[in-house]
Amino acid sequence: MAAPIKQHRMIGSVYPPLRRAGMALVTLLCMLFAACGGDTGPDTRNVLNRGIGAEPESLDYHKARSSQAGDVQRDLGEGLAGYTPEGELVPRAALRWEVSDDGLEYRFWLRPDARWSTGEPVTAEDFVYSFRRLVDPATASSYAQSIIDVRNAEAILAGEKATEELAATAEGEFLLHVGLERPAPYFLALLTHQSMFPVHRASVEQHGEAFTRPGNLVTNGAYRLLEWELGSLVELERNENYWDNGSTAIDRVRHHFVTEPAVELNRYRAGELHITSNVPPEAFARMRDTHPGELRVAPYLNVYYYGFNLTKPPFRDNPELRRALSLAIDREALTESVTGRGETPAWSWVPPGVHNYEEQRFPYSTMSHEERESAAQLAYRQSGYGEGKPLTIEIRYNTSDTHQRIALAIQSMWRDVLGVEATLVNEEFQVLLSNMRAKEVTQVFRSSWLGDYNDANTFLQVMLSDAPSNLTGYANEEFDALVSKAAMQTDPEERRRYMQEAESLLLADHPVIPIYFFVSKHLVSPRVGGWGDNVLDYHYSQHLSLSPE
């Protein structure tokens, strides 16, 4: 420090600005705190607070694609058909419908008393407009395949025909006619999906991309959009013009975006949420003990599986090896100890509880686990591997606690029973997706499939040789033939027969190892009434009620 005395004088003369800076800081602090004083919240009497996993990427039925978006959209809009809390298909925007004998022509008589949130009637033209918008290549909808069975839809998507040529027409103000390309017995179930909800034409034309903002969005369902706090929540308010508004008990619904299940759990326990979208695995057992009535677990149309890459060794042309690996997995121990949330071991590809279907199972599902282990060892040796020649493979999965635990457990099981040397490769989701599609580096990979509608076809079509969702490279002509034959049948019995035969074939070939079937798990406050467990995990807010504290 040079020239101390000179410095002393200088510091003294510059000091007042420092004091002023200090005061500015304090003022800033006060302002910040005042700014946080914020709005007074709404009356908490009849407001339902629900957690949904992630923020919806869009409230436009045609642009969204996540199940979280679906949760919110199902409160905002209504399709021709819907579900009861128990999962039964019922007419909603349509009063009734008629299907022609060849299964190709559908007619829907709409409710004349159905109204938009603006008070205008919901007409057949609205549905025609919406379906056209869904299939329009310019909309670039992620769910355009919902409508793929309608005549000309494929051509329109490929840009070969104009949207006006879609076989959906208004034969009267409240009479809608839809013509299919081929019989699609699951078509009615598809209509319950949010991508098939009607959009309000005038709003779209007036506001363009901004038509989903609060204040612009016009809906025909039980609620309308009140507020969208980016990153936080979406708030819905009762739609007074909804035809069934009298049955709606809850005035306001707030869907909170919480990505971490552990955080969501804390909020539930702190009383901030009435319903959670998930329960973290480590807390599950604890919640079962401490909050028994509140933990709701139900079968879910979702299968957790390990897929094989059939286009490359070692799994190409080696069904015995694949079978061995499937046998060696102790699914009961996995679902009990590792996942431990009530999941059921999967002995088939199509989950149980699917409409018009009888479960097909692996023949070894009834064996004891010791027997399975011996069978596994036998198959392993028969496929050319053994102690001197162990199988070395990579198990790929995407970042998540659950996937990791399961992968660790399976790695352990394969090592203990067969001596397989498996390395775990934890990849970020997008990376894994890329790799699975390319089929270059994958050997064993983790994936899952969520059914779109309550019918076995939604699971079987995944494994068709030309299906984009077929990540294994499985190509069995016989299987393909059986599945398409099933799709052509109008007689449900015949259909069921073909589908079941297809699945048996699939199971014998072992292109995938189904491990367990998901369950939907929620914590539901005892104050909430009207909650029904169903296999699609649809819980419309209009069916729920909230008792006073």
Add this chain to the structure above:
Amino acid sequence: MLRFALLRILSAIPTLFLVVVLAFLMVHAAPGGPFDQERVLPPENARNLAAAYHLDEPLPRQFGRYVSRLVRGDLGPSYYYRDHSVSDLIGAALPKSLQLGLLSMALALLVGISAGTTAALKRDTLLDRFVTGFSMTGISVPVFVIAPLLVLVFAVQLRWLPASWSGSAGFDRLLLPVLALSLPQIAYVTRLVRASMIEVLSSDFIRTARAQGLSTMSIIRYHALKPAMLPVVSYLGPATAAVLTGAVVVEIVFGVPGLGQLFVRGALNRDYTLVLGIVIFYAILIILLNLLVDLLYGFLDPRIREA
């Protein structure tokens, strides 16, 4: 001073450009895209989506598109949140991050400077040891341990404070996040100030002031404080980086809809425009902050200004 500031801002433009190029390359280098998801889209769908967002064009062309929009101040539409533009998303998240960040830094400075000064004055006493011990703990326990602990104790068990941002509309929802975020910084600043103050207090001119009979209080206020603050000012840069990182954790744990967790989601969703927008925004912020730090240096140590 003004010329200096303007010059610095101008020279920041090539820096910003470098930032944009790097970030652009990195985001596009990642496998996967914003429209990829587990249920694979039929090929026509995928093609339509790619075309609508120009993802089928060669990379340099996409970059050119982006930059030409950027210079007009348009950060573009979010590729993932299709109802909103990047400016919408950043605009909504920014106030929360600002509140969180500024309050944490303010708290860190206030508490840190006071505690550090006190510890320096009462050197080697019980109080000093306590403060030193506390600050040591503060930098040894990561934010992602402190934050969930705070939630568990104060929100879930005691129910004194909300567990998350949307659990309340008042400023009580800020208390826990700010506390969690500022604790490591308080610890660090305390250590810095204590060490710096000890050094300043043992210097010649302080001894002169004491000999002149000035009280301890006035010595601190008028003579010791400013020079002792120099290391704190140098620390502001790393502190911002630490707060940025810590903010991501705090935002996730407390559900604060700020820029940190917006960025992480954007990166995982391959939301190219959102990620780029946030990176650019932060780069500008850091550049401005560096400028501020340099100005502060000049203010606190006149020798530098004259240099």
Add this chain to the structure above:
Amino acid sequence: MKSSPAAVAGEALRLASGGGVRVPAAILLLLVAAALLGPLLSPHDYFTMDLSGRLQPPALEGARLFGTDDLGRDLFVRSMSGARVTLLVAVVASLVSLVIGVTYGALAGYAGGRIDAFMMRMVDALYALPFMFLVILLMVAFERNFLLIFVAIGAINWLDMARIVRGQTLALKQREFVSAAELIGVTPAAIVFRHVVPNLLGVVVVYMTLTIPQAILVESFLSFLGLGVQEPQTSLGALVNDGIAQMERAPWMLLIPATILALVLMSFNFLGDGLRDVLDPRLRER
């Protein structure tokens, strides 16, 4: 003028044996020893799952010194193994940033003039990059392998080192022994590496002890986001994250790794303080 590296190191060691350095150094050595040798003492390994013995509290029977985690894996071996990984990542990452930073800074400082100005301008530019975000992007973009973690973390820190080294180099450049070496005809590279660098030892050592804790925290942060070390390998950060999930049911899962982590961080920080007290004044006098 003693400028040989050996002499400098020797003197530094002598001075460094003071109290402020001995205690943290001892703790660190103990931890490293435990991390390397500890697993040998236990009959368990870090990946075997005992699904029937999950979430066991610490007990002497069954040699479960630290208990088990939620998949029935032994926590003692995992903690030691995790400590090893954490220390390895941190040391290597710091070395990476050290090498880049020292080389860059020494070259800039020695070269001086326009080259120096340009190089420092680059540093300024890079300072503006929100590094943590770019690291996240890096980890997200590329397959998460061990090596990349070091590189990513090392890439964050070298700027500070470069600045400090450049400053020191500029100062040292004025010293007689450098001009003497130049007169004799020693090449610039040799001057830099044989004369300038050894004299930076003090600064560098202190800096290392401060960067290592930083690197450890970065690795834990990446683990928090799910972007850290791959299972079944683990690190202290990953163990702490696992522990938080089981905080209420099995507190030892959090307390033990968190305490070890805190000890490591504190020791490095105290060590850095102690070394700085010892080495800096010495350097300043020269």
